Amino acid sequence: MRCPFCGEEDTKVIDSRSVEGKKKRRRMCTACGKRFTTFESVERPLLMVAKRDGTYEPFNRNKLLAGIFNSTKKRPVRMETVQELVDGIEAELANEMVSTVSPDRIGSMVMERLRDVDMVAYVRFASVYLNFSDVADFIRIISEMTQSPEKFTAQDA
Ligand SMILES: [Zn+2]
Numbered sequence: 760m761r762c763p764f765c766g767e768e769d770t771k772v773i774d775s776r777s778v779e780g781k782k783k784r785r786r787m788c789t790a791c792g793k794r795f796t797t798f799e800s801v802e803r804p805l806l807m808v809a810k811r812d813g814t815y816e817p818f819n820r821n822k823l824l825a826g827i828f829n830s831t832k833k834r835p836v837r838m839e840t841v842q843e844l845v846d847g848i849e850a851e852l853a854n855e856m857v858s859t860v861s862p863d864r865i866g867s868m869v870m871e872r873l874r875d876v877d878m879v880a881y882v883r884f885a886s887v888y889l890n891f892s893d894v895a896d897f898i899r900i901i902s903e904m905t906q907s908p909e910k911f912t913a914q915d916a
Pocket residue numbers: 762763764765766767788789790791792793
């Protein structure tokens with residue numbers, strides 16, 4: 760962090776506290792001795808998604824949002840609801856302080872939440888995410904839906 764007074768790059772943190780999700784840092788310049796305050800975003804560990812083919816890619820919030828929006832198309836699901844859903848997933852992963860997560864885990868975290876939001880969106884998401892490769896899973900989901908038809912039709916009206 761460069762000193763705003765003399766331009767020196769070597770500054771020392773003399774105090775640090777969290778303010779509204781940001782780090783407020785009191786710094787002192789090692790060259791001119793002047794003090795100044797900075798607000799910095801709290802660095803979270805970079806979350807990587809460990810893909811099935813053994814490669815990694817950074818967790819992409821927008822990609823996840825797009826996937827969920829795709830399944831809520833023409834459904835009475837508010838945009839804010841989907842954003843909150845993703846906020847919840849991000850918060851849960853941040854609290855665990857994990858640095859890698861599997862797509863399976865993310866998928867089930869979405870399904871777990873989407874289930875309570877909209878059954879049609881839930882099944883759509885599940886069909887893409889699970890590829891319905893496992894016929895037994897598909898049958899299980901459909902039978903769960905028919906077991907709670909009120910949930911399925913209530914939001915359909
Ligand atoms: Zn300075």
